[in-house]
Amino acid sequence: MFEKLIGRVRNRRLQAIAEKVGSDLAVDESDALYMLTTSDILELGLIAHALRTKLHGDTTYYGVNMNLNYTNVCELRCPLCAFSRSEGDADAYTLTLEGIEERVRGAVLSGIDEVHIVGGLNPGLKIGYFEEMLARIKSVKPDIFIVAFTAVEYDYFARVNNLSIEEVFARMKNAGLGALPGGGAEIFDPAIRNQIAPRKISGKRWLEIMKIAHGLGLKTNATLLYNHLERPEDIVHHLSHLRSLQDETGGFKTFVPLCYHDSGMGISSKRAQPTGLDEIRLFSASRIFLHNIPHLKALWMYLGEKMAQVLLHFGVDDLGGTYNNEKVVHAAGASTPDAGSEQHIKRLIESSGLKPVRSVASYGVIRAS
Numbered sequence: 001m002f003e004k005l006i007g008r009v010r011n012r013r014l015q016a017i018a019e020k021v022g023s024d025l026a027v028d029e030s031d032a033l034y035m036l037t038t039s040d041i042l043e044l045g046l047i048a049h050a051l052r053t054k055l056h057g058d059t060t061y062y063g064v065n066m067n068l069n070y071t072n073v074c075e076l077r078c079p080l081c082a083f084s085r086s087e088g089d090a091d092a093y094t095l096t097l098e099g100i101e102e103r104v105r106g107a108v109l110s111g112i113d114e115v116h117i118v119g120g121l122n123p124g125l126k127i128g129y130f131e132e133m134l135a136r137i138k139s140v141k142p143d144i145f146i147v148a149f150t151a152v153e154y155d156y157f158a159r160v161n162n163l164s165i166e167e168v169f170a171r172m173k174n175a176g177l178g179a180l181p182g183g184g185a186e187i188f189d190p191a192i193r194n195q196i197a198p199r200k201i202s203g204k205r206w207l208e209i210m211k212i213a214h215g216l217g218l219k220t221n222a223t224l225l226y227n228h229l230e231r232p233e234d235i236v237h238h239l240s241h242l243r244s245l246q247d248e249t250g251g252f253k254t255f256v257p258l259c260y261h262d263s264g265m266g267i268s269s270k271r272a273q274p275t276g277l278d279e280i281r282l283f284s285a286s287r288i289f290l291h292n293i294p295h296l297k298a299l300w301m302y303l304g305e306k307m308a309q310v311l312l313h314f315g316v317d318d319l320g321g322t323y324n325n326e327k328v329v330h331a332a333g334a335s336t337p338d339a340g341s342e343q344h345i346k347r348l349i350e351s352s353g354l355k356p357v358r359s360v361a362s363y364g365v366i367r368a369s
Protein backbone atom coordinates (compact mmCIF):
# COMPACT_ATOMS: atom_id res chain seq x y z
CA MET A 1 0.00 0.00 0.00
CA PHE A 2 2.71 2.48 0.96
CA GLU A 3 4.91 1.70 -2.08
CA LYS A 4 2.02 2.73 -4.35
CA LEU A 5 1.34 5.72 -2.17
CA ILE A 6 4.92 6.97 -2.21
CA GLY A 7 4.70 7.03 -6.02
CA ARG A 8 1.66 9.31 -5.80
CA VAL A 9 3.25 11.79 -3.39
CA ARG A 10 5.24 14.37 -5.39
CA ASN A 11 6.22 16.72 -2.59
CA ARG A 12 9.73 15.53 -1.67
CA ARG A 13 9.41 16.36 2.01
CA LEU A 14 6.12 14.47 2.27
CA GLN A 15 7.61 11.64 0.21
CA ALA A 16 10.33 11.22 2.84
CA ILE A 17 7.64 11.19 5.54
CA ALA A 18 5.62 8.60 3.59
CA GLU A 19 8.73 6.42 3.33
CA LYS A 20 9.22 6.51 7.11
CA VAL A 21 5.56 5.75 7.72
CA GLY A 22 5.70 2.88 5.22
CA SER A 23 8.73 1.44 7.07
CA ASP A 24 6.99 1.79 10.48
CA LEU A 25 9.50 4.42 11.56
CA ALA A 26 8.49 7.32 13.79
CA VAL A 27 8.59 10.65 12.00
CA ASP A 28 10.61 13.32 13.79
CA GLU A 29 9.67 16.69 15.25
CA SER A 30 10.81 18.64 12.19
CA ASP A 31 8.53 16.42 10.08
CA ALA A 32 5.64 17.25 12.41
CA LEU A 33 6.36 20.95 12.14
CA TYR A 34 6.43 20.69 8.36
CA MET A 35 3.10 18.83 8.31
CA LEU A 36 1.51 21.43 10.56
CA THR A 37 2.44 24.21 8.17
CA THR A 38 2.30 22.73 4.67
CA SER A 39 -0.39 23.74 2.22
CA ASP A 40 -0.01 20.42 0.40
CA ILE A 41 -3.01 19.02 2.24
CA LEU A 42 -4.03 16.47 -0.37
CA GLU A 43 -0.67 14.73 -0.34
CA LEU A 44 -0.53 14.98 3.45
CA GLY A 45 -4.00 13.43 3.55
CA LEU A 46 -2.88 10.53 1.34
CA ILE A 47 -0.33 9.54 3.98
CA ALA A 48 -2.67 10.06 6.94
CA HIS A 49 -5.47 8.10 5.26
CA ALA A 50 -3.14 5.27 4.24
CA LEU A 51 -2.02 4.93 7.87
CA ARG A 52 -5.61 5.08 9.14
CA THR A 53 -6.58 2.40 6.61
CA LYS A 54 -3.64 0.22 7.62
CA LEU A 55 -4.73 0.44 11.27
CA HIS A 56 -8.51 0.20 10.91
CA GLY A 57 -9.48 -0.57 7.30
CA ASP A 58 -12.71 1.28 6.53
CA THR A 59 -14.07 0.82 10.07
CA THR A 60 -15.22 4.05 11.66
CA TYR A 61 -16.24 4.06 15.30
CA TYR A 62 -18.98 6.05 16.96
CA GLY A 63 -20.70 5.82 20.32
CA VAL A 64 -24.22 6.20 21.66
CA ASN A 65 -23.56 7.93 24.92
CA MET A 66 -24.49 10.71 27.29
CA ASN A 67 -22.48 13.41 28.95
CA LEU A 68 -22.76 14.02 32.64
CA ASN A 69 -21.32 17.29 33.89
CA TYR A 70 -22.09 16.79 37.59
CA THR A 71 -21.16 20.27 38.79
CA ASN A 72 -20.03 23.55 37.28
CA VAL A 73 -18.68 24.79 40.63
CA CYS A 74 -14.91 24.87 40.31
CA GLU A 75 -12.18 26.25 42.54
CA LEU A 76 -9.83 26.90 39.68
CA ARG A 77 -11.84 29.21 37.39
CA CYS A 78 -9.34 28.77 34.54
CA PRO A 79 -9.29 31.67 32.06
CA LEU A 80 -9.94 29.18 29.24
CA CYS A 81 -13.18 27.92 30.81
CA ALA A 82 -16.67 29.27 30.16
CA PHE A 83 -18.33 26.38 31.97
CA SER A 84 -17.20 26.91 35.55
CA ARG A 85 -18.93 29.00 38.23
CA SER A 86 -18.13 29.97 41.81
CA GLU A 87 -20.21 28.60 44.68
CA GLY A 88 -23.11 30.98 45.22
CA ASP A 89 -23.34 32.20 41.60
CA ALA A 90 -26.92 32.28 40.39
CA ASP A 91 -26.31 29.62 37.76
CA ALA A 92 -23.96 27.42 39.80
CA TYR A 93 -25.24 23.85 40.09
CA THR A 94 -24.34 20.48 41.56
CA LEU A 95 -26.38 17.44 40.63
CA THR A 96 -27.68 15.23 43.41
CA LEU A 97 -27.00 11.52 43.26
CA GLU A 98 -30.73 10.92 42.86
CA GLY A 99 -30.84 13.43 40.01
CA ILE A 100 -27.88 11.74 38.31
CA GLU A 101 -29.49 8.32 38.60
CA GLU A 102 -32.70 9.67 37.11
CA ARG A 103 -30.88 11.25 34.16
CA VAL A 104 -28.98 8.06 33.47
CA ARG A 105 -32.16 6.00 33.73
CA GLY A 106 -33.80 8.23 31.11
CA ALA A 107 -30.79 7.99 28.81
CA VAL A 108 -30.60 4.22 29.22
CA LEU A 109 -34.23 3.97 28.13
CA SER A 110 -33.25 5.88 24.99
CA GLY A 111 -30.56 3.24 24.36
CA ILE A 112 -27.15 4.59 25.47
CA ASP A 113 -24.15 2.28 25.99
CA GLU A 114 -21.82 4.69 27.78
CA VAL A 115 -21.68 7.63 30.21
CA HIS A 116 -18.96 10.24 29.93
CA ILE A 117 -18.44 12.17 33.18
CA VAL A 118 -16.43 15.33 33.88
CA GLY A 119 -17.02 18.29 36.16
CA GLY A 120 -15.50 21.13 38.16
CA LEU A 121 -13.32 20.92 41.26
CA ASN A 122 -16.02 21.41 43.86
CA PRO A 123 -14.74 21.39 47.47
CA GLY A 124 -18.18 20.32 48.71
CA LEU A 125 -17.96 16.91 47.03
CA LYS A 126 -16.03 14.15 48.75
CA ILE A 127 -14.87 10.80 47.45
CA GLY A 128 -18.05 9.01 48.62
CA TYR A 129 -20.15 11.14 46.24
CA PHE A 130 -18.15 9.92 43.26
CA GLU A 131 -18.09 6.29 44.36
CA GLU A 132 -21.83 6.31 44.85
CA MET A 133 -22.32 8.12 41.54
CA LEU A 134 -20.58 5.34 39.63
CA ALA A 135 -22.24 2.57 41.64
CA ARG A 136 -25.72 4.05 41.05
CA ILE A 137 -25.04 4.36 37.32
CA LYS A 138 -23.98 0.70 37.22
CA SER A 139 -27.10 -0.26 39.17
CA VAL A 140 -29.24 1.24 36.39
CA LYS A 141 -27.48 -0.80 33.68
CA PRO A 142 -24.71 -3.14 34.89
CA ASP A 143 -22.96 -3.35 31.51
CA ILE A 144 -22.91 0.40 30.89
CA PHE A 145 -19.40 1.66 30.14
CA ILE A 146 -18.24 4.54 32.36
CA VAL A 147 -15.58 6.97 31.18
CA ALA A 148 -14.97 9.30 34.07
CA PHE A 149 -12.95 12.20 35.43
CA THR A 150 -9.90 13.93 34.05
CA ALA A 151 -6.41 13.74 35.54
CA VAL A 152 -7.12 17.20 37.01
CA GLU A 153 -10.12 15.80 38.92
CA TYR A 154 -8.19 12.71 40.10
CA ASP A 155 -5.39 14.90 41.42
CA TYR A 156 -7.99 16.98 43.28
CA PHE A 157 -9.84 13.93 44.69
CA ALA A 158 -6.53 12.62 46.04
CA ARG A 159 -5.59 15.93 47.66
CA VAL A 160 -8.92 16.79 49.27
CA ASN A 161 -9.50 13.27 50.55
CA ASN A 162 -5.92 12.65 51.69
CA LEU A 163 -5.54 9.63 49.47
CA SER A 164 -2.89 8.56 46.98
CA ILE A 165 -3.77 8.66 43.29
CA GLU A 166 -3.46 4.86 43.27
CA GLU A 167 -6.08 4.58 46.04
CA VAL A 168 -8.46 6.91 44.22
CA PHE A 169 -8.16 4.86 41.02
CA ALA A 170 -8.65 1.60 42.93
CA ARG A 171 -11.82 2.93 44.58
CA MET A 172 -13.23 4.25 41.33
CA LYS A 173 -12.47 1.01 39.49
CA ASN A 174 -14.21 -0.84 42.25
CA ALA A 175 -17.25 1.40 41.84
CA GLY A 176 -17.46 0.77 38.09
CA LEU A 177 -14.95 3.01 36.29
CA GLY A 178 -14.08 1.70 32.79
CA ALA A 179 -11.66 4.24 31.31
CA LEU A 180 -10.49 7.85 31.57
CA PRO A 181 -11.24 10.71 29.22
CA GLY A 182 -8.16 12.70 28.28
CA GLY A 183 -9.19 16.20 29.32
CA GLY A 184 -7.02 18.63 31.24
CA ALA A 185 -3.93 18.10 29.08
CA GLU A 186 -4.58 21.45 27.33
CA ILE A 187 -1.08 22.34 26.14
CA PHE A 188 2.03 21.22 27.99
CA ASP A 189 4.16 24.31 27.33
CA PRO A 190 4.42 25.83 30.85
CA ALA A 191 4.38 29.50 29.75
CA ILE A 192 1.18 29.11 27.71
CA ARG A 193 -0.41 26.80 30.25
CA ASN A 194 0.25 29.45 32.87
CA GLN A 195 -1.82 31.92 30.87
CA ILE A 196 -4.76 29.73 29.91
CA ALA A 197 -5.03 27.65 33.09
CA PRO A 198 -2.64 29.04 35.73
CA ARG A 199 -4.03 27.05 38.67
CA LYS A 200 -4.45 23.75 36.90
CA ILE A 201 -1.99 20.88 37.51
CA SER A 202 1.14 21.12 35.37
CA GLY A 203 1.54 19.19 32.14
CA LYS A 204 4.18 17.10 33.94
CA ARG A 205 1.67 16.15 36.65
CA TRP A 206 -0.99 15.35 34.02
CA LEU A 207 1.44 12.93 32.39
CA GLU A 208 2.38 11.40 35.78
CA ILE A 209 -1.27 10.72 36.61
CA MET A 210 -1.88 9.16 33.21
CA LYS A 211 1.18 6.98 33.71
CA ILE A 212 -0.22 5.74 37.04
CA ALA A 213 -3.61 5.04 35.41
CA HIS A 214 -1.95 3.09 32.61
CA GLY A 215 0.11 1.14 35.16
CA LEU A 216 -3.13 0.07 36.85
CA GLY A 217 -4.56 -1.17 33.57
CA LEU A 218 -6.81 1.82 32.91
CA LYS A 219 -6.86 2.96 29.31
CA THR A 220 -7.16 6.67 28.66
CA ASN A 221 -7.58 9.25 25.97
CA ALA A 222 -5.12 12.08 25.43
CA THR A 223 -6.16 15.55 24.35
CA LEU A 224 -4.68 18.76 23.02
CA LEU A 225 -6.39 22.15 23.30
CA TYR A 226 -5.49 24.22 20.24
CA ASN A 227 -6.26 27.57 18.69
CA HIS A 228 -5.57 29.82 21.67
CA LEU A 229 -1.99 31.09 22.20
CA GLU A 230 0.04 28.16 20.94
CA ARG A 231 2.42 28.07 17.98
CA PRO A 232 2.94 24.99 15.78
CA GLU A 233 6.15 24.32 17.78
CA ASP A 234 4.11 24.09 20.98
CA ILE A 235 1.81 21.53 19.37
CA VAL A 236 4.82 19.46 18.34
CA HIS A 237 6.22 19.67 21.90
CA HIS A 238 2.86 18.47 23.25
CA LEU A 239 2.56 15.58 20.78
CA SER A 240 6.13 14.56 21.50
CA HIS A 241 5.42 14.15 25.23
CA LEU A 242 2.35 12.06 24.48
CA ARG A 243 4.26 9.84 22.09
CA SER A 244 7.09 9.29 24.59
CA LEU A 245 4.70 8.28 27.39
CA GLN A 246 2.87 6.00 24.98
CA ASP A 247 6.18 4.31 24.13
CA GLU A 248 6.55 3.56 27.85
CA THR A 249 3.01 2.54 28.80
CA GLY A 250 0.90 1.84 25.70
CA GLY A 251 -2.07 3.13 27.73
CA PHE A 252 -3.40 5.84 25.44
CA LYS A 253 -6.05 4.43 23.17
CA THR A 254 -7.22 7.63 21.49
CA PHE A 255 -5.94 11.10 20.72
CA VAL A 256 -8.59 13.82 20.68
CA PRO A 257 -7.66 17.33 19.50
CA LEU A 258 -10.03 19.91 21.02
CA CYS A 259 -10.46 23.33 19.49
CA TYR A 260 -10.62 26.23 21.94
CA HIS A 261 -13.95 28.02 21.59
CA ASP A 262 -13.57 31.69 22.31
CA SER A 263 -16.59 33.23 23.98
CA GLY A 264 -15.06 36.27 25.64
CA MET A 265 -13.27 34.38 28.39
CA GLY A 266 -10.05 35.47 30.03
CA ILE A 267 -7.49 34.65 27.33
CA SER A 268 -6.15 37.85 25.84
CA SER A 269 -4.80 36.97 22.37
CA LYS A 270 -8.03 35.83 20.72
CA ARG A 271 -7.93 34.05 17.39
CA ALA A 272 -10.47 33.47 14.72
CA GLN A 273 -11.76 29.93 14.46
CA PRO A 274 -9.34 27.66 12.57
CA THR A 275 -9.81 27.28 8.84
CA GLY A 276 -10.57 23.97 7.18
CA LEU A 277 -6.94 23.67 6.15
CA ASP A 278 -5.78 24.26 9.73
CA GLU A 279 -7.97 21.39 10.93
CA ILE A 280 -6.82 19.09 8.13
CA ARG A 281 -3.15 19.81 8.85
CA LEU A 282 -3.56 19.26 12.60
CA PHE A 283 -5.50 16.00 12.36
CA SER A 284 -3.35 14.54 9.58
CA ALA A 285 -0.10 15.50 11.32
CA SER A 286 -1.37 14.03 14.59
CA ARG A 287 -2.33 10.74 12.91
CA ILE A 288 1.11 10.44 11.37
CA PHE A 289 3.24 11.67 14.30
CA LEU A 290 1.32 9.69 16.96
CA HIS A 291 1.78 6.43 15.09
CA ASN A 292 1.78 4.54 18.41
CA ILE A 293 -1.68 5.76 19.56
CA PRO A 294 -4.23 3.59 17.74
CA HIS A 295 -7.24 5.89 17.41
CA LEU A 296 -7.81 9.50 16.35
CA LYS A 297 -11.14 11.05 17.27
CA ALA A 298 -12.87 14.07 15.69
CA LEU A 299 -15.64 15.41 17.89
CA TRP A 300 -18.36 16.75 15.62
CA MET A 301 -19.67 19.08 18.30
CA TYR A 302 -16.34 20.94 18.35
CA LEU A 303 -15.64 20.82 14.64
CA GLY A 304 -19.08 20.92 13.11
CA GLU A 305 -20.35 17.75 11.52
CA LYS A 306 -19.20 18.59 7.99
CA MET A 307 -15.59 19.21 9.00
CA ALA A 308 -15.61 16.11 11.20
CA GLN A 309 -16.84 14.08 8.24
CA VAL A 310 -14.10 15.38 5.92
CA LEU A 311 -11.49 14.46 8.54
CA LEU A 312 -12.50 10.80 8.18
CA HIS A 313 -10.29 10.93 5.08
CA PHE A 314 -7.46 12.71 6.91
CA GLY A 315 -6.58 10.16 9.57
CA VAL A 316 -9.70 10.07 11.78
CA ASP A 317 -11.30 6.69 12.60
CA ASP A 318 -13.63 7.75 15.44
CA LEU A 319 -16.41 10.31 15.12
CA GLY A 320 -17.22 10.51 18.84
CA GLY A 321 -20.71 9.96 20.09
CA THR A 322 -24.21 11.27 20.41
CA TYR A 323 -23.24 13.11 23.64
CA ASN A 324 -26.70 13.78 25.01
CA ASN A 325 -26.75 16.79 27.28
CA GLU A 326 -23.19 18.07 26.73
CA LYS A 327 -22.59 21.30 28.69
CA VAL A 328 -18.89 22.21 28.62
CA VAL A 329 -18.35 22.95 24.92
CA HIS A 330 -21.75 24.54 24.62
CA ALA A 331 -21.06 26.84 27.56
CA ALA A 332 -18.12 28.08 25.47
CA GLY A 333 -20.37 28.92 22.55
CA ALA A 334 -20.37 25.82 20.33
CA SER A 335 -23.34 26.21 17.99
CA THR A 336 -23.70 22.53 17.15
CA PRO A 337 -26.74 20.75 18.68
CA ASP A 338 -26.09 19.21 22.10
CA ALA A 339 -27.01 15.71 20.95
CA GLY A 340 -26.48 14.01 17.63
CA SER A 341 -28.73 11.18 16.55
CA GLU A 342 -27.22 7.78 15.87
CA GLN A 343 -28.86 7.73 12.47
CA HIS A 344 -27.24 11.01 11.49
CA ILE A 345 -23.75 9.99 12.68
CA LYS A 346 -24.06 6.73 10.73
CA ARG A 347 -25.12 8.68 7.65
CA LEU A 348 -22.04 10.92 7.92
CA ILE A 349 -19.82 7.82 8.02
CA GLU A 350 -21.60 5.84 5.32
CA SER A 351 -21.72 8.74 2.89
CA SER A 352 -17.92 8.99 3.31
CA GLY A 353 -17.63 5.46 1.91
CA LEU A 354 -16.70 4.05 5.32
CA LYS A 355 -18.23 1.47 7.63
CA PRO A 356 -19.87 2.62 10.88
CA VAL A 357 -19.24 0.51 13.96
CA ARG A 358 -21.06 1.34 17.17
CA SER A 359 -18.69 0.94 20.11
CA VAL A 360 -17.79 2.19 23.58
CA ALA A 361 -14.55 3.83 24.70
CA SER A 362 -12.79 0.45 25.00
CA TYR A 363 -13.58 -0.06 21.28
CA GLY A 364 -15.59 -3.14 22.16
CA VAL A 365 -18.05 -3.49 19.30
CA ILE A 366 -21.72 -3.02 20.16
CA ARG A 367 -23.01 -3.24 16.61
CA ALA A 368 -21.37 -3.23 13.18
CA SER A 369 -23.50 -2.21 10.19
Ligand code: SF4
Binds near residue numbers: 078080081082197
Ligand atom coordinates in the same frame (compact mmCIF):
# COMPACT_ATOMS: atom_id res chain seq x y z
S1 SF4 B 1 -11.32 23.96 32.83
FE1 SF4 B 1 -11.85 22.41 34.39
S2 SF4 B 1 -10.49 22.91 36.11
FE2 SF4 B 1 -10.53 24.75 34.81
S3 SF4 B 1 -12.21 26.00 35.62
FE3 SF4 B 1 -13.11 24.75 34.00
S4 SF4 B 1 -13.92 22.98 35.08
FE4 SF4 B 1 -12.46 23.97 36.47
